[in-house]
Amino acid sequence: MLKIHVDMDKCQHYGQCVFDAPEVFALNDDDKLEYKATADDSERENVQRAIDICPMQAISFVE
Amino acid sequence: MSRPVVVVGASMGGLRTAETLRKSGYLGPLVVIGDEPHAPYNRPPLSKEVLATDVSHDAVAFALSDVLDDVMWKTGNAAVAADLDKQTVTLADGTVVDYEALVIATGLRPRRLDFDNRPARGIHAIRTLDDAMALRSELVPGANVVIYGAGFIGCEAAATATKLGAQVTVVGKGDVPMLRPLGHELARDIQRRHEAHGVAFVMNAQLTGVRGDDRVTGVTLDTGVELPCDVLIESLGSLPNTEFLAGNDIDIEAGVHVDAALHALRTTGDAWPNVFAVGDVARFPIPKFDPATRRVEHWNIPTEMARKVGKQLALQLAGDADAHATEVAKHFDPVPSFWSDQFEVSLLAYGLLDQATDVRLLEGEPGGNCIYGYFVGDDMVGVCGIGMRSKVMAYRNKVGLTTSHG
Numbered sequence: 001m002l003k004i005h006v007d008m009d010k011c012q013h014y015g016q017c018v019f020d021a022p023e024v025f026a027l028n029d030d031d032k033l034e035y036k037a038t039a040d041d042s043e044r045e046n047v048q049r050a051i052d053i054c055p056m057q058a059i060s061f062v063e
Numbered sequence: 064m065s066r067p068v069v070v071v072g073a074s075m076g077g078l079r080t081a082e083t084l085r086k087s088g089y090l091g092p093l094v095v096i097g098d099e100p101h102a103p104y105n106r107p108p109l110s111k112e113v114l115a116t117d118v119s120h121d122a123v124a125f126a127l128s129d130v131l132d133d134v135m136w137k138t139g140n141a142a143v144a145a146d147l148d149k150q151t152v153t154l155a156d157g158t159v160v161d162y163e164a165l166v167i168a169t170g171l172r173p174r175r176l177d178f179d180n181r182p183a184r185g186i187h188a189i190r191t192l193d194d195a196m197a198l199r200s201e202l203v204p205g206a207n208v209v210i211y212g213a214g215f216i217g218c219e220a221a222a223t224a225t226k227l228g229a230q231v232t233v234v235g236k237g238d239v240p241m242l243r244p245l246g247h248e249l250a251r252d253i254q255r256r257h258e259a260h261g262v263a264f265v266m267n268a269q270l271t272g273v274r275g276d277d278r279v280t281g282v283t284l285d286t287g288v289e290l291p292c293d294v295l296i297e298s299l300g301s302l303p304n305t306e307f308l309a310g311n312d313i314d315i316e317a318g319v320h321v322d323a324a325l326h327a328l329r330t331t332g333d334a335w336p337n338v339f340a341v342g343d344v345a346r347f348p349i350p351k352f353d354p355a356t357r358r359v360e361h362w363n364i365p366t367e368m369a370r371k372v373g374k375q376l377a378l379q380l381a382g383d384a385d386a387h388a389t390e391v392a393k394h395f396d397p398v399p400s401f402w403s404d405q406f407e408v409s410l411l412a413y414g415l416l417d418q419a420t421d422v423r424l425l426e427g428e429p430g431g432n433c434i435y436g437y438f439v440g441d442d443m444v445g446v447c448g449i450g451m452r453s454k455v456m457a458y459r460n461k462v463g464l465t466t467s468h469g
Binding site: 012013014015016018019027028029031049052053055056057060 | 079082105107108123125126362363366370400402404411450451452453456459
């Protein structure tokens with residue numbers, strides 16, 4: 001199981017992560033980021049792509 | 064020892080290329096060369112957070128993956144020459160590095176003004192961390208700040224400097240700021256919002272001179288106007304860093320010309336099989352639009368190019384001909400993506416907005432949250448929203464040109 005953390009002080013809700021890992025990240029109706037703090041291991045590559053593309057570098061795995 | 068893969072450029076494009084090579088199974092020698100002294104860092108905060116707060120390199124540095132542990136970094140040492148036939152790159156300190164494959168990720172540098180008797184102090188550009196930190200110390204309350212160039216960087220800097228208490232005047236050549244990327248209507252809307260915050264605009268004007276001895280004290284415009292100026296920020300667009308490639312048979316007119324598999328091209332149009340370009344420095348076709356090539360200075364481009372080059376090159380070097388051919392055949396075809404924050408305006412855009420011949424309001428109200436579509440005929444070539452991000456994102460996959468409108 002993957003554990004995912006988003007630093008919400010850094011996050012600016014740009015939504016870039018949503019395209020790489022739509023099972024984990026979404027913008028809600030108020031355009032704020034919502035995410036699942038855990039995900040199946042099969043999502044690792046998608047979440048890593050989201051980590052890489054985040055303009056604020058706000059996403060990380062919790063080891 | 065076998066020759067290394069050499070990545071010239073230690074910013075996001077170079078970093079992501081190195082990571083992807085390793086994650087794709089390339090375990091051979093890997094050298095990353097950078098002109099700046101810093102380890103790779105994130106540039107978008109430079110015109111915003113880095114100017115506004117006491118941010119250091121640590122705060123903007125990219126996390127370095129374990130897979131990069133055995134990469135040889137040569138930072139603070141620019142590439143100054145290359146010989147693509149002999150497969151060498153020469154660095155500023157005289158070191159000559161052999162390569163098996165070369166990835167050009169040298170990015171851009173700001174276009175600067177060239178005036179006689181240019182004062183040494185008070186004139187800035189914003190590209191590097193050092194640029195932003197040097198500027199930050201001068202953006203003090205009451206300072207007269209003139210920003211020459213009314214594009215995104217200039218307008219973001221205007222908002223940041225205004226919030227810091229400076230008196231900001233933006234001087235630009237067009238009718239409205241950000242005209243080419245956004246079109247007249249949305250650009251004028253954003254200009255009004257800047258003006259409501261106290262930013263002054265002098266449009267259809269050019270800088271003709273800079274006053275001051277040691278330090279800038281004023282600027283003169285071609286309209287005859289003189290403006291007091293404690294800090295001049297030049298935001299006049301960028302030039303590709305390709306000089307080190309001079310003397311080779313490579314097309315570096317307006318950036319490194321690459322094919323749809325991101326191979327650098329000779330002046331004849333033939334591909335160099337072991338030379339690639341990624342990021343802002345590359346001039347490339349986007350098949351979902353048209354065969355024309357262009358540089359695209361948008362956030363997602365370096366990372367997406369690096370993913371392709373890293374994977375494709377790892378297969379090539381592993382000698383996996385079939386898998387490599389399959390990867391080469393997957394043409395690079397991104398949806399350009401950018402955003403910009405200026406005061407309360409939060410822009411998000413997809414596509415090539417400047418290609419549009421027609422701009423239409425799709426949703427919302429001008430002056431408030433709204434979405435504009437950028438069209439050529441019935442094809443949406445771009446979309447841009449103020450706020451309404453979820454809705455803007457829903458348009459992303461509709462962007463492209465379906466037919467030739469030559």
